[in-house]
Amino acid sequence: MTAKANRLQHVEEYYFSHKLREVRQLIAEGKPVINIGIGSPDLDPPLSVSRAMQTTLEQLNVHGYQSYQGVPELRQSMADFYSKYYGVTANSVDEILPLMGSKEGIMHVSMAFVNAGDKVLIPNPGYPTYSSVTNLLEAEPVFYDLKEDNNWFPDLEALSRTDLSNVKLMWVNYPHMPTGYKPTKQLFEELVAFAKAHDIIVVNDNPYSFILNENPMSILSVEGAKEVALELNSLSKTFNMAGWRVGMVLGSAENIKSVLQVKSNMDSGMFYGIQQGAIAALQSDESWFSNLNTIYEKRRELAWKIADVLGCTYNKDSAGLFVWAKLPEGQTAEAVADELLYNHHVFLTPGTVFGSNGEGYIRLSLCVKEEVLQQVLTRIIKY
Amino acid sequence: MTAKANRLQHVEEYYFSHKLREVRQLIAEGKPVINIGIGSPDLDPPLSVSRAMQTTLEQLNVHGYQSYQGVPELRQSMADFYSKYYGVTANSVDEILPLMGSKEGIMHVSMAFVNAGDKVLIPNPGYPTYSSVTNLLEAEPVFYDLKEDNNWFPDLEALSRTDLSNVKLMWVNYPHMPTGYKPTKQLFEELVAFAKAHDIIVVNDNPYSFILNENPMSILSVEGAKEVALELNSLSKTFNMAGWRVGMVLGSAENIKSVLQVKSNMDSGMFYGIQQGAIAALQSDESWFSNLNTIYEKRRELAWKIADVLGCTYNKDSAGLFVWAKLPEGQTAEAVADELLYNHHVFLTPGTVFGSNGEGYIRLSLCVKEEVLQQVLTRIIKY
Numbered sequence: 001m002t003a004k005a006n007r008l009q010h011v012e013e014y015y016f017s018h019k020l021r022e023v024r025q026l027i028a029e030g031k032p033v034i035n036i037g038i039g040s041p042d043l044d045p046p047l048s049v050s051r052a053m054q055t056t057l058e059q060l061n062v063h064g065y066q067s068y069q070g071v072p073e074l075r076q077s078m079a080d081f082y083s084k085y086y087g088v089t090a091n092s093v094d095e096i097l098p099l100m101g102s103k104e105g106i107m108h109v110s111m112a113f114v115n116a117g118d119k120v121l122i123p124n125p126g127y128p129t130y131s132s133v134t135n136l137l138e139a140e141p142v143f144y145d146l147k148e149d150n151n152w153f154p155d156l157e158a159l160s161r162t163d164l165s166n167v168k169l170m171w172v173n174y175p176h177m178p179t180g181y182k183p184t185k186q187l188f189e190e191l192v193a194f195a196k197a198h199d200i201i202v203v204n205d206n207p208y209s210f211i212l213n214e215n216p217m218s219i220l221s222v223e224g225a226k227e228v229a230l231e232l233n234s235l236s237k238t239f240n241m242a243g244w245r246v247g248m249v250l251g252s253a254e255n256i257k258s259v260l261q262v263k264s265n266m267d268s269g270m271f272y273g274i275q276q277g278a279i280a281a282l283q284s285d286e287s288w289f290s291n292l293n294t295i296y297e298k299r300r301e302l303a304w305k306i307a308d309v310l311g312c313t314y315n316k317d318s319a320g321l322f323v324w325a326k327l328p329e330g331q332t333a334e335a336v337a338d339e340l341l342y343n344h345h346v347f348l349t350p351g352t353v354f355g356s357n358g359e360g361y362i363r364l365s366l367c368v369k370e371e372v373l374q375q376v377l378t379r380i381i382k383y
Numbered sequence: 384m385t386a387k388a389n390r391l392q393h394v395e396e397y398y399f400s401h402k403l404r405e406v407r408q409l410i411a412e413g414k415p416v417i418n419i420g421i422g423s424p425d426l427d428p429p430l431s432v433s434r435a436m437q438t439t440l441e442q443l444n445v446h447g448y449q450s451y452q453g454v455p456e457l458r459q460s461m462a463d464f465y466s467k468y469y470g471v472t473a474n475s476v477d478e479i480l481p482l483m484g485s486k487e488g489i490m491h492v493s494m495a496f497v498n499a500g501d502k503v504l505i506p507n508p509g510y511p512t513y514s515s516v517t518n519l520l521e522a523e524p525v526f527y528d529l530k531e532d533n534n535w536f537p538d539l540e541a542l543s544r545t546d547l548s549n550v551k552l553m554w555v556n557y558p559h560m561p562t563g564y565k566p567t568k569q570l571f572e573e574l575v576a577f578a579k580a581h582d583i584i585v586v587n588d589n590p591y592s593f594i595l596n597e598n599p600m601s602i603l604s605v606e607g608a609k610e611v612a613l614e615l616n617s618l619s620k621t622f623n624m625a626g627w628r629v630g631m632v633l634g635s636a637e638n639i640k641s642v643l644q645v646k647s648n649m650d651s652g653m654f655y656g657i658q659q660g661a662i663a664a665l666q667s668d669e670s671w672f673s674n675l676n677t678i679y680e681k682r683r684e685l686a687w688k689i690a691d692v693l694g695c696t697y698n699k700d701s702a703g704l705f706v707w708a709k710l711p712e713g714q715t716a717e718a719v720a721d722e723l724l725y726n727h728h729v730f731l732t733p734g735t736v737f738g739s740n741g742e743g744y745i746r747l748s749l750c751v752k753e754e755v756l757q758q759v760l761t762r763i764i765k766y
Contacts, residue, residue, distance in 0.1 A: 004641040005551075006498050011644055040448045050440040053656070057433040065423045065625045100483065100650060107649045111519065115388050116499055132648045136494065242448045243654050258387040261394055265515045266490045267483065271626050271657065273436070 010135035015128070015353045023347050033341070034376055036303075036365045037349040039177075039321045041240040043295065045281060046288055049241065052280040053273040066269030068260060070098035074275045077282040078248050085210075086218035094253040095226070097260055098278075100270055102207055102234040102247035105259075106133050106171075108266070109230060109249065112258040113201055114139045114168050121170035123154070125178055125354030125361075127205065130171040142167065145357055148326070152181040156194045164198045173205040175213060178354050178363045180318030188219045195228035201255070207234040207247075210289050212296050213319035218250075226252040230259075237321060239281040239288075246270070246278040296321075299366045302373035306364060309380050310336070323364040324351070333359055344379045393518035398511070398736045406730050416724070417759055419686075419748045420732045422560075422704045424623040426678065428664060429671055432624065435663040436656040449652030451643060453481035457658045460665040461631050468593075469601035477636040478609070480643055481661075483653055485590055485617040485630035488642075489516050489554075491649070492613060492632065495641040496584055497522045497551050504553035506537070508561055508737030508744075510588065513554040525550065528740055531709070535564040539577045547581045556588040558596060561737050561746045563701030571602045578611040584638070590617040590630075593672050595679050596702035601633075609635040613642075620704060622664040622671075629653070629661040679704075682749045685756035689747060692763050693719070706747040707734070716745055727762045 016038065026033050056062050069075065072092065079092035090096050099105045106129050114120060116138040122130045124143040131141040144159055146152040154172070172191060174183035188204075195202040202219070209216035219229045230251035236242035249259055270278075303323040307314050312325035327336055333350030340346045348365070351358025399421065409416050439445050452458065455475065462475035473479050482488045489512050497503060499521040505513045507526040514524040527542055529535040537555070555574060557566035571587075578585040585602070592599035602612045613634035619625035632642055653661075686706040690697050695708035710719055716733030723729045731748070734741025 004644075005494060005496050008495065008641060008644050011648060017647070042444070042447065044443075045446055054437045054440055057437060060427075061425070063428055063623055063626050064425065065619075104650045111388060112391065113388055115390070116521075129648060136645065136648055138499075236448075240446055242651070243446050245651060245654060258391060261387075261391050262519065264400070265394060265512060265519055267487045268625070268628060271628060271654075274654065 007136045007138055010138070011132050019347075023341070026341075026345070031345050033345045033347055034368070034372055034379070035347045036368055036373070036376060037347045037363075038367065039237075039365050040242055040367055041237055041321070042367045042369070043240045043292070045240045045244075045277075046284045048280040048284070049239065049244075049277040052276040056273040056276045062272045066272055066275065068264045068269050070270055070275055071272070074098055074279055077279045078250075081282045082218065082220075082250065085216050086221055088218045088220045088250070090220070090250050091253070095250055095256055097249050097256050097263070098270060098275070099232075099247040099249055099263070100267065101236065101245040102205060102232040102249075103129060104267075105232045105247055105249045106130060106205070107136075108259050108262045109203055109232070110134060110137055110139070110169065111262045112255075117166070118169075119167040121159070121167055121200070123171060123173060123176070124356060125351060125358035126171065127173060127177055128354065139168075143355060146176070146179070147357065148179075152176050152179045153187055156190055160194065160197070164200070167198065167200050170195065170200050170202045171205065172202060172219075174217075175206075175208040175319035177208060177320055178322055178349070178351065178358065178361075179324045180315065180320045180322055182213060182215075182317070182319050183217050183219075185217065185221070188217065188222045188225070191219065192222045192225045192229055201228055201230060203230045203232060205232045207232070207237050208320035210238045210292075211320050212293055212300065220250055230255055235278055235281055239284070240292075241277070241281060244274055244277060246274060296366050298370055299368070299373060302370060302377065303364045303366060306373065306376055306380065309377065310362070312362070321366050323366070325362050325364065327360050327362060331360070333362055336362060340380065346376050346379055390519045390521050393521070394515050402730075406724070409724075409728070414728050416728045416730055417751070417755055417762070418730045419751055419756070419759060420730045420746075421750065422620075422748050423625055423750055424620055424704070425750050425752065426623045426675070428623045428627075428660075429667050431663040431667070432622065432627075432660040435659040439656040439659045445655045449655055449658065451647045451652050453653055453658055454655070457481055457662055460662045461633075464665045465601065465603075465633065468599050469604055471601045471603045471633070473603070473633050474636070478633060478639055480632050480639050480646070481653060481658070482615075482630040482632055482646070483650065484619065484628040485588060485615040485632075486512060487650075488615045488630055488632045489513060489588070490519075491642050491645045492586055492615070493517060493520055493522070493552065494645045495638075500549070501552075502550040504542070504550055504583070506554060506556060506559070507739060508734060508741040509554065510556060510560055511737065522551075526738060529559070529562070530740065531562075535559050535562045536570055539573055543577065543580070547583070550581065550583050553578065553583050553585045554588065555585060555602070557600075558589075558591040558702035560591060560703055561705055561732070561734065561741065561744075562707045563698065563703045563705055565596060565598075565700070565702050566600050566602075568600065568605070571600065571605045571608070574602065575605045575608045575612055584611055584613060586613045586615060588615045590615070590620050591703035593621045593675075594703050595676055595683065603633060613638055618661055618664055622667070623675075624660070624664060627657055627660060629657060679749050681753055682751070682756060685753060685760065686747045686749060689756065689759055689763065692760065693745070695745070704749050706749070708745050708747065710743050710745060714743070716742055719745060723763065729759050729762055
């Protein structure tokens with residue numbers, strides 16, 4: 001048998017993949033497990049989104065191949081959205097590329113800029129896909145520390161004193177997952193300066209900026225950012241369209257062209273009806289966000305109560321779909337998660353899934369209804 | 384500026400990409416160009432497909448992330464389809480993986496089995512994506528000759544005498560694009576034996592087997608094929624769903640697992656409504672194929688007439704969406720294509736797009752209505 005490629009030897013099964021199999025197994029055994037571990041929005045998209053798809057399907061010539069770059073109206077809607085909410089001007093012709101979700105963008109961007117053997121700066125804690133994609137390309141993940149006492153921001157001065165030769169790419173993700181910490185303009189300015197100083201491309205993965213956040217911010221709002229920065233964004237959380245697979249990448253025309261060179265050899269354009277749904281979503285008015293966040297605020301109150309029962313501390317000024325809670329001194333994340341899963345039938349995420357700096361923390365998802373969070377409270381009251 | 388990755392230096396812009404830009408430019412200048420160059424189905428999918436999507440969108444909980452492997456019903460529909468039409472048994476649990484189109488499968492399969500520096504056998508002529516993906520992974524495309532006097536089949540004896548060390552993967556594509564030649568059971572048997580003898584994985588890319596073909600055939604129908612063979616398939620041509628992006632890969636559980644390891648790190652599962660549309664398509668009854676092929680037969684008659692006017696010869700017993708026509712002795716493909724484009728405003732594909740062995744041939748698409756093909760005839764009558 002031909003062996004599989006070397007790149008697969010570096011890639012482990014995603015934590016959630018095997019843990020969720022265990023959860024399904026427990027459920028199959030009759031255990032009523034409640035899952036507050038996953039950030040998959042349970043709410044519906046704006047009604048206009050499904051309507052746009054349904055209407056489209058009544059039209060002629062909507063089933064064929066689409067352009068790799070999507071229809072001009074989609075890119076224009078994305079440009080308008082960035083202008084309206086982030087104050088960022090991007091040319092819809094060549095500075096924006098629609099993606100089938102921002103996750104595929106992590107691979108496309110990495111393939112466009114990273115050679116095997118190159119180094120890639122990756123946040124610890126952070127979204128595990130940054131390192132798995134880096135490993136798949138046989139590049140070297142270099143984890144940089146994020147710590148609570150620095151607001152989960154990178155210590156760029158300390159990083160500057162390390163050997164950064166061969167570093168091609170730096171992943172950042174603000175508002176940050178899993179901690180929910182929000183960026184500041186100063187952080188983005190320092191990141192852009194850092195990238196310029198060390199000839200690195202910095203990519204901000206920005207899918208959470210409309211959830212529990214009054215002030216959405218883009219790294220591209222920093223003057224001169226486009227020279228060195230790219231931003232990934234997504235409709236998954238902002239419009240509850242995770243299953244639809246719509247994302248985007250923005251940056252300089254030159255960098256976007258490199259990403260397009262990869263993408264056009266890997267897939268085809270997005271289904272026309274999905275593009276129309278995305279356009280409808282992007283044109284939602286601002287009440288969409290306030291209504292959505294009203295729901296998440298109520299859920300967060302309950303998640304905080306759960307964290308209180310568990311003796312945790314947490315930052316109340318956080319964004320995104322999660323509550324990131326610090327366990328009492330001496331408790332370890334996986335032990336607490338396992339105790340809750342096996343003895344209370346509540347599945348939540350140990351912080352270590354996101355890297356060693358997640359030790360001592362747990363992550364609670366807000367993607368479940370209030371009743372369910374209430375139920376969790378009842379279950380753990382005797383914790 | 385950080386340079387783009389080395390892999391992009393091997394990848395040229397897709398021929399169609401710049402040629403279609405030229406076509407659009409001509410149209411913008413007022414030239415009424417007719418495009419019979421592209422294999423993008425213009426007909427609609429079964430009505431049940433759009434209905435399934437529309438119905439789904441009225442349901443609850445249909446907008447969230449989907450499993451990488453798709454819903455079990457989708458994999459079961461694919462298994463049933465393979466059993467009914469190809470006589471191939473595949474376990475829907477672990478021998479079938481739904482893809483967002485078979486094109487992404489070319490990348491996923493390559494990433495799963497090919498290291499940088501490895502060799503990959505690629506047909507000349509053939510679909511250009513096999514070599515661009517190989518180049519993107521910094522592996523080495525080794526083109527094998529297909530010639531008309533051998534029915535556009537590979538000369539496996541001659542290939543066996545070449546140095547095949549380091550060859551990991553072999554792409555085949557029967558029914559063959561661009562020539563339309565159909566496979567034989569013997570060909571598939573010889574390919575499987577060749578792959579076993581040389582420890583190569585052979586992948587049959589099989590999207591055309593229901594178009595103008597009474598006898599769909601899968602390489603997996605060869606006994607013991609799964610050990611060394613994978614097959615890609617797609618709903619794009621079979622059900623006119625090119626824009627929907629639904630494909631699949633079938634093979635041994637072990638090989639499918641390797642492909643899934645790549646895929647799960649690159650994207651998420653397919654939109655639920657698309658999966659439901661795909662299930663509806665796969666459950667179409669056989670009249671779907673006969674009705675579809677009745678339309679293509681009429682178009683092919685006209686395409687043959689066009690080829691006649693151009694003095695070409697062609698094989699009438701071919702499958703797929705194209706007529707592959709041999710130019711009169713001494714004419715070159717690009718010269719004829721350019722003459723037709725600039726002086727008759729007809730865009731068709733020079734065979735050289737698919738490799739050097741396409742010299743002396745042109746490819747005419749059947750993805751245009753009869754009236755349009757009639758119009759082409761009128762235009763070239765004075766050719």
